[in-house]
Amino acid sequence: MTAAGPDARERPAARADPAPRRVVLALGSNLGDRLANLQGGLDFLRAAPGLSCAAVSPVYETAPVGGPDQSDYLNAVVIVTSALPARSILDRCQAAEAALHRVRTQLWGPRTLDVDIITIGDEISADPELTLPHPRAHQRAFVLAPWHDVEPDARIPGRGGIGALLAAAGQSGVRRLSGSRLGPCP
Ligand code: A4P
Ligand code: MG
Numbered sequence: 001m002t003a004a005g006p007d008a009r010e011r012p013a014a015r016a017d018p019a020p021r022r023v024v025l026a027l028g029s030n031l032g033d034r035l036a037n038l039q040g041g042l043d044f045l046r047a048a049p050g051l052s053c054a055a056v057s058p059v060y061e062t063a064p065v066g067g068p069d070q071s072d073y074l075n076a077v078v079i080v081t082s083a084l085p086a087r088s089i090l091d092r093c094q095a096a097e098a099a100l101h102r103v104r105t106q107l108w109g110p111r112t113l114d115v116d117i118i119t120i121g122d123e124i125s126a127d128p129e130l131t132l133p134h135p136r137a138h139q140r141a142f143v144l145a146p147w148h149d150v151e152p153d154a155r156i157p158g159r160g161g162i163g164a165l166l167a168a169a170g171q172s173g174v175r176r177l178s179g180s181r182l183g184p185c186p
Contacts, residue, residue, distance in 0.1 A: 020081040021121030022054070023089060024154070026134070026143045027076050028114040029100075030064065034074040035180055037100050041113045042078055042182050044096040051092060053185035055079040057146035063173035065140060070110045075174075076182055077118075077146040086120050090130050093117060118143060122157050133157055141169045145176070 025045065029037040038059065046053045057077040064070045082089055093115035100113035117130065118137045125132040137143045138159040144166040147154060154162050 018083045020052070020083045021123075023051075023080045023082050023120050024118040024147060024151075025078045025080065025093065026114075026116045026118050026137065026147075027078060028062075028073045028116075028142070029112055030071050030073040031110045031112045035059065035182075037113045038074055038076050039182050040100050041096045041115060042076075042185065044099050045078060045080065045092065045115075046185065048092040048095070050084040050088065051080045051082050053078065054081050055150045056182050056185040057150045059177045059180045059182060060142060060146050061175050061177055062142040065142065065173075067109055073142065074177075074180075075142040075146060077143065077150065078182075078185065079150065082120075086117075086123060086125065086130055086132065089120060090117060116143075118147070119156060124157060133159065138165050139169055141166065141171050141174045144169055145171060145174045149176070 027038050027041050031037075042053075042056060045051055055078070060075045062073045062075050064073060096115050097113050102112050102114070116134050116137070117132065118134045120132055123132045133156045134143075138156050144162050148162050148166050152163060156162060156165065159165060
């Protein structure tokens with residue numbers, strides 16, 4: 001009997017590593033040095049175990065949507081691949097926010113860094129701790145416009161193609177910053 005023989009054949013399929021999925025992350029900042037905060041978030045996510053950076057969008061300056069009176073945001077979208085379960089991906093996003101000294105005082109209030117998970121492959125979840133796809137992303141030009149720049153044919157499960165969603169949302173209040181870019185990624 002060889003070491004790899006019967007043991008290998010009997011190994012249950014469930015032990016196989018799950019296939020990596022495409023994960024779309026939306027980064028936003030409207031406190032402090034906004035561009036440095038987005039770059040810090042990207043650097044943190046690139047270094048996080050289990051995440052591989054696949055693409056990063058241009059940076060947009062965007063008028064705040066909802067929440068209290070607050071200053072304009074910089075927003076960008078980062079696409080990573082990961083075989084991690086959704087909850088572990090959320091943990092890494094929240095660790096990135098904490099590393100950038102995010103303080104939660106007010107829902108939808110100003111923040112040094114917000115990292116929202118927009119989609120994880122085709123996963124659907126109604127869990128308030130991690131709702132997938134993100135429940136408001138399909139209406140938000142500050143997510144759709146940067147995402148569309150790097151993945152024009154992408155879709156939000158249950159909502160449709162992001163080109164049509166962006167056309168419906170309109171682009172008022174969002175402006176691509178030609179002079180500011182994040183990088184590198186991958
Ligand atoms: N949570 C549930 N689903 C998710 C998900 N898909 N991704 C939970 C990330 N988190 C998710 O989030 C509150 C809770 O949502 C978390 O505990 C998490 O478990 P939070 O980041 O603590 O608070 P928040 O960001 O103030 O709330 P929320 O509901 O995530 O707000 P949004 O929808 O992110 O809106 N305007 C412009 N121009 N640009 C912006 O980036 N962002 C917001 C925040 C409002 N207006 C904006 C922007
Ligand atoms: Mg958030």
